[in-house]
Amino acid sequence: MKRVLLGMLTPSSNTALEPLTSAMVAQLPGVSAHFARFRVTEISLEAQALGQFDERTILEAARLLADARVDVIAWNGTSSGWLGFDADRALCERITAETGVPACTSVLAFNELMERTGRRRFGLVTPYLQDVQQRIIANYARHDFECVAERHLGERVNFAFSEFEPATIEAMVREVAQAAPQCITTFCTNLRAAQLVPALEAELGIPIYDTVSTAVWKALQVCGVDTRALQGWGRIFTESA
Secondary structure (H helix, E strand, O other): OOOOEEEEEEEEOOOHHHHHHHHHHHHOOOOOEEEEEEOOOOOOHHHHHHHHHHHHHHHHHHHHHHOOOOEEEEEEEOOHHOOOOOHHHHHHHHHHHHHHHOOEHHHHHHHHHHHHHHHHHHHHHHHOOHHHHHHHHHHHOOOOOOOEEEEEOOOEEHHOOOOHHHHHHHHHHHHHHHHOOEEEEEEEOOOOHHHHHHHHHHHHHOEEEEEHHHHHHHHHHOOOOOOOOOOOOOOOOOOOO
């Protein structure tokens, strides 16, 4: 059996992403996830926070993953939600140009899922500050995606995102569901939300695209792995296989 190595770029202060991603791919024989970090400690629109996503820093982490001969490099972050989707597209191009490894991102994968399924009205759940949230909503509006309901927690410290209790996340998802969006996204790769998706989808009847899951889904697709074997992580892995 050919081994498939998924290279995952992740913010340095993320503590939720690695265990969630590893639990997902553990169901797939021969598939493993490998992680490289770069420094991200807060999410805001201030200059020092935006500077954390300097392409040069991310590329250095990508080069380290390429040394492990991974089959794909995925940026597991949501920064292009407020920086603009072109930032992720350019990053993918640079990663591939410099390493020879195909690249993908959480946000571009989420956008692809909405395009594929014809869902343009979404609910947005994040831990972010109000101004970051509004920048995300405006960015999606420029691409003809309508955020019909949103909830956010007003937090800026990246480490703190993983400390929000599941009940808090579930309550936000239920609240945005009341606006009848075509899908909901838990939009932060340090929220402990991916494991909550199946029960919430069953309860609400609305597909939920968690941004940890979208990166895994797309990375597996790039590698030609059938995602339908992933059970217990939501409709994303079967509906869009």
